[in-house]
Amino acid sequence: MAESTQRLFLEHALLPGGWARNVAVEVEGGAIRSVTPDASPDGCERIPGIVLPGLPNLHSHTFQRGMAGLAETRGPSGDSFWTWRQVMYRFLAHLTPEDVESIAAFAMMEMLEGGFTSLAEFHYLHHDRDGRPYAEIGEMAGRIAAAAALTGMGLTLLPVFYANGGFGGVSPNEGQRRFVCDVESFGRLLESSRRAAATLDDAKVGIAPHSLRAVTPETLAEVLRLVPEGPVHIHVAEQTKEVEDCLAWSGRRPVAWLLDHAPVDRRWCLVHATHLDADEVRRFASTGAVAGLCPLTEANLGDGTFSGPAFLDAGGAFGVGSDSNVEIAAPGELKQLEYSQRLARRGRNLLAEREGESTGRSLYGRALTGGAQALGRRVGAIAPGCRADLVALDAAHPDLAGLSGDRILDAYVFVTGRAAIDRVVVGGRTLVERGRHRDRDAIATRYVRTMARIRS
Incomplete structure (x- = not known):
């Protein structure tokens, strides 16, 4: 495989055809190349939780x-x-x-x-x-x-x-x-x-x-x-x-x-x-x-x-x-x-x-x-040809306990909101883990300086 190829393993994911488990997603150059449900996790980076298209x-x-x-x-x-x-x-x-x-x-x-x-x-x-x-x-x-x-x-x-x-x-x-x-x-x-x-x-x-x-x-x-x-x-x-x-x-x-x-x-x-x-x-x-x-x-x-x-x-x-x-x-x-x-x-x-x-x-x-x-972009689906943009919800969040299928989306939209978000992946790169952007501290510090000057 080319160096830019990744293999991600999604435990529970929303695909265009519905909910699936144990999904292997091959990503090349930031775009999804293949999606295989009921796959082996061998050789894959595991994305835990409940994964939605971004x-x-x-x-x-x-x-x-x-x-x-x-x-x-x-x-x-x-x-x-x-x-x-x-x-x-x-x-x-x-x-x-x-x-x-x-x-x-x-x-x-x-x-x-x-x-x-x-x-x-x-x-x-x-x-x-x-x-x-x-x-x-x-x-x-x-x-x-x-x-x-x-x-x-x-x-x-x-x-x-x-x-x-x-x-x-x-x-x-x-x-x-x-x-x-x-x-x-x-x-x-x-x-x-x-x-x-x-x-x-x-x-x-x-x-x-x-x-x-x-x-x-x-x-x-x-x-x-x-x-x-x-x-x-x-x-x-x-x-x-x-x-x-x-x-x-x-x-x-x-x-x-x-x-x-x-x-x-x-x-x-x-x-x-x-x-x-x-x-x-x-x-x-x-x-x-x-x-x-x-x-x-x-x-x-x-x-x-x-x-x-x-x-x-x-x-x-x-x-x-x-x-x-x-x-x-x-x-x-x-x-x-x-x-x-x-x-x-x-x-x-x-x-x-x-x-x-x-x-x-x-x-x-x-x-x-x-x-x-x-x-005008190939986004919004976990499907071949689309960017590998994923939002993983924390399956251990109390408001998601015991839920499956579309009931998860009902709880996400109407109950937990963004508090359920654990990991966010864009173009195959993990940018958010445990709900925090990888560069949050630096970005927020710069923003605070900017706003303090403007508001003063």
Whole structure:
């Protein structure tokens, strides 16, 4: 065998066809070459516990991890996403490239410890504090790639095109000056991002028009031509004000306008898509695009509740992300997604489609498939051709005692959460053991220094 070949032995694992025991997994160059259940452990590295495919995180702004908790003071009136955004603008005004790398590394480390093994970073903090591009226009993208290299996080980098401050080409405001590009400079930023990603193993670069507020129809079409292949992510219909403003501008709701005017298909991820009417639900689901749901952030911001059961009934695909990173936990996002549906519809087990189906299994399986599609990477399954991204739960955890099969996933999602995570493997490399990242102390120390300076 080649020197890069590994043999892993999984005592109990979730495979695409179901649960299996004594699984030998051959890994070469970080990717799974073969999977053999009921195998011998001879010559293998043993991965103890209950092994799941690592969950993809399809939407994050890592720098926002540093402002978690800073927007939880009530204002004079009408606190909302829009008042939260003003806090975010004030926070990012202080950040240097070194700060962005430090915060991103800490957030990625927490993601790995929390059960996410690959990340789509929706990256829009591009320029210096005065709005001028850095000498290397992709300086900040390079910092995101450096954080991924340090932590071992699998990365899909999504440089964001952001040109306007509102529907109809409104000029950006001062708080947005670090985001803004024209199409020509964005092309150079995209190329710089590709160079940064090329330093990583198995990274992917896509594109992210920020929102219909931040582009015009003309610039949206131009930037899409820059990336004829690969992931396309966009924020859409997150808040009711956004829907109202889009109606005032175009006479159409945001998702309806996007489906009418853009080539939305399976490579697209419509992030949030919180406020849909019945026709938008049906049309969106039929495109094969992924709904990028961020339930913990959407709850934190008071955005609203996604039309979950209707979207699934229409055949829609979804994945989950950590967005503002106010709390980072893969099972926590899935639990909040189901609980939001229960609160809105006063029912239970609403995202399990069939009688007798485990809700935890349904949520986890759909988020694996939708997340992998949104990242444009071969992840999300313990199967040949996929990256060897694994999350091993502690089989001795009290809340897992006596459980088997899908009941394990129900307990993981709804009871134990990230406390059950023992080991995390990315591309065949063990990055987390006993729930702690191998470089936690150094990454956390750097983060603490960064935040102490910024907050002072």
